[in-house]
Amino acid sequence: xxxxxxxxxxLARRFWLTALYGLEEVCxxxxxxxxLVNAAAGAVGSVAGQIAKLKGCKVVGSAGGDDKxxxxxxxxxxxxxxxxxxxxxxxALKKASPEGYDCYxxxxxxxxxxxxxxxMKPCGRIAVCGAIATYNDTAPQMCPYPHREIITRQxxxxxxxxxxxxxxxxxxxxxxxxxxxEGKLKTKEVVTVGFENMPTAFMKMLKGDGLGKAIxxx
Numbered sequence: 390x391x392x393x394x395x396x397x398x399x400l401a402r403r404f405w406l407t408a409l410y411g412l413e414e415v416c417x418x419x420x421x422x423x424x425l426v427n428a429a430a431g432a433v434g435s436v437a438g439q440i441a442k443l444k445g446c447k448v449v450g451s452a453g454g455d456d457k458x459x460x461x462x463x464x465x466x467x468x469x470x471x472x473x474x475x476x477x478x479x480x481a482l483k484k485a486s487p488e489g490y491d492c493y494x495x496x497x498x499x500x501x502x503x504x505x506x507x508x509m510k511p512c513g514r515i516a517v518c519g520a521i522a523t524y525n526d527t528a529p530q531m532c533p534y535p536h537r538e539i540i541t542r543q544x545x546x547x548x549x550x551x552x553x554x555x556x557x558x559x560x561x562x563x564x565x566x567x568x569x570x571e572g573k574l575k576t577k578e579v580v581t582v583g584f585e586n587m588p589t590a591f592m593k594m595l596k597g598d599g600l601g602k603a604i605x606x607x
Contacts, residue, residue: 405565406558407518407551408437411494412444414554415516415547420445422491425482425508427501429469430457432576433518437494438466439574446492449485451501464575478504495519506538517548 411433412418424441428434429450438448442465449468450461461469468485475481482490482504489510495502498520509515539546554561568574 402558402562403551404432405436406554406561407433408440408494409561409565410551410554410557411516411518411549412437412440412492415549416492416494416514418444418446418492418514423447423449423486423488423510424492424494425449425451425486425490425505426494426496427451427472427505428496428519429466430454430460431496434494434496435461435464436574436576439464441492442466443568443573447486449482449490451481472501479507482508489513492516503535506535506542506544509538509542509544512543513545515544515546517546518550 412424416424418424418441424438424446426434426438426441426448427450429438430452434450434452438450438461441448447467448465450458450466451470451472452458452461453471453473455471455474458469458471470481470485472478472481478501486508489508490505491510491513493505493509493513493515495505495515495517496519502520505515538544565574569576
């Protein structure tokens, strides 16, 4: 049905634009810079990584499964690792990019954010669009000494929501559709059938099950 296609496209567009605006408007990413993305196999993270590659950047991605790491490498990520199996997040980040990171696309929060701060380059930029590791917490997580890292490294940390740049949506969507038609931008979907299965699909998404965008087919 037409309305189903419309809803599906609208959701996809929101994810695409979140990735684009986080990189261009918040991080102001430039060719030759190094980007770190967590939850990188998800709907937003995977697109953010691909856009950064199109812009001539080195991209490091973190995901919660070996299948997801393999997917990131298929998409062209320069380095990718399974955050669930590495002995130390901080060391894994350092190994993936010994020179540090110019930009960081933050989707997770929690311990990952702490480790990432310690690997940022001076005057690095961080775009914060999610904190999925903390959504089910009954008490707020505290990053040990975040201000020290932010101040001494002179980092810019900015939270954002995609609707801030609504006036740019039409042009931005056209640009991203062109990349998709040219095969430069790829997306995956995890489809759950049945409206009654929506709560299960939502919980799977929060747990990081599956690759790409979560869709419920009704």
